[in-house]
Amino acid sequence: MYYGRATDKLVQEQGECGGVITAVLIAAVEQKLVDGALVIKRGESIYDGAPYFATTKEEITEAAGSLHCAPTLSAKLIKNDFNGARDLRIAVTCKPCDARAIIELSKRNQIDLDNVYMIGVNCGGTMLPGPAREMIRQFFDIDPEDVVKEEIDKGKLIIITKDGQHKELSIDDLEAEGYGRRTNCQRCEYNIPRMADLACGNWGVIGDDAGKVTFVEVRTEKGQKLLDTAIAAGAITLKDAPPQGIALREKLDGIMVKMARKAMATQFAQFDGERKFERLFAQFDKCDGCRECIDVCPICSCVECFTKQEFVVPKDTVPPDPMFHLTRLMHVSPSCVNCGQCENVCPKKIPLATITHMVQSSVQGTLGYVPGQSTADAIPLCKIAEVKA
Amino acid sequence: MSQAEDATEMDERQWEPSILTFCCNWCSYAGADGAGTARMQYPPNARVIRVMCTGRINPLFIVKGFLAGADMVMVLGCHFGDCHYLKGNYACDMRMSYLKAYLQAIGINPERLYWDQISASEGIKFTETMRNVVAKAKALGPIANEIGAYAHGTRQNRSILGMSVFDACANGAGENGSTTQEIAEDIW
């Protein structure tokens, strides 16, 4: 476990916390370890980060910095637009949900994991661009378009405007008002991307180094290769992380997990109790059957979707037959990585991710399967208990 | 008391649970056959579906069974080690424990799913199981208590003035090249 920093001055400045990720990406591309880097690039404003396939030093540097209002998911993109990385090698910056989704897709033979280098960023959660603008107008009392930078630090959302004002508010308070991080992020127990090749973040950086370097944990051989390549190219400097830093990182992670469990309990409670089925369907019956949730889901990858089998789901009704949602839930929930995409794209704002996550937390125990952790354990329901001879 | 209320009262008193039963071809179905041949008595609430193997039962068939109004679903297969296809009942066993957790999560009492193993020679076990399960179903009450109108597919589609567009089309609206105006008139 190291503290890492870019050597290039420009990369240091552009980077969020010392630019080690940007430097590693540049070295990987320039040393031909990968063909390109899938990063999140800022558009017109801080609210419109979008995935971008960068192949030059300039392009990668341009995408440096963390965007907390970019609730993107790169996994399905790699499957659909990059042919599952079968014929090119990609380094991709991953929030833990990105990494977990990539692993789940690779288990379904939709992504060739050998060709994907996952550089994980710690993630305390992302915000939807629309509500974030509204929140900034309402609670910070400034024009959201004047914000040039946002940061999340010590439970506070900090914004910096173009005329240099700093303002901060507690995320807890914002979330109590229904703003702040997406609800799936509030429930997320995976804040350190330990399933990725490298796990990077500012947690655990203490003393004079705070804000200037990034904590880097090597998780796999591929991760080591990324670092070795960057060091050989003289792109980064590393030093060992101090024990207090390592302990602090663990502690912060523990606090986040506790908060996530609390959020799960309160969010799932809205469906608990009498007539749960009908209360769930009060939500599902808003559905128009547009199938967007299936299109974006990183678990849904069947060529022939079972919800299109007429003997299971009778066709052409609005709302769709109840079996539509029950089938989707059954197929997705054992492997759901709580990325929240289904809920975000739903035009009717059905709390799909919340419901799927609720079912997943209920079935997880019986299946003994935690999705998106490693490629070693088989997808549940594909695995049949070994019969003793 | 109004006639309508009277009718529901009657329904409740006369209600008999219906139990959807999946039997595997090689063991349990033969067990049921054995019970019949030996003229053993058991309650008539079960509708038996024969499958080649319990490993063929997609958990969704069971969910669909509940939506079709089954008060309980019973899955009967071979004992471990006896499966004609070696591993089918292991697959079933795993799916049943998953399905119970799933049912719990969506608000259907997992007790409504019963999974057991009955061999071809266990006619007596078959009749006993049947009696026990019917008693359990009676104690649990109708499935409609838990999932309401969804139990018999009588839930209404989203409607325009009481009639859904699809019902309207099914009733002939919009047929034979009628104009939008005519369709609208048919619907409203």
Ligand SMILES: Cc1cc2nc3c(=O)[nH]c(=O)nc-3n(C[C@H](O)[C@H](O)[C@H](O)COP(=O)(O)OP(=O)(O)OC[C@H]3O[C@@H](n4cnc5c(N)ncnc54)[C@H](O)[C@@H]3O)c2cc1C
């Ligand atoms: C949404 C988000 C939340 C974070 N929350 C925490 C936290 O709670 N605790 C913590 O310790 N660290 C967190 N981090 C990590 C931290 O902000 C830095 O990214 C990390 O320390 C690396 O710094 P760097 O200077 O090396 O990164 P840089 O060199 O600036 O590189 C960052 C890379 O991340 C990519 N990126 C930016 N936004 C996203 C996004 N939304 N999704 C995927 N990739 C993206 C950029 O394209 C860039 O390539 C978060 C990062 C993100 C993106």
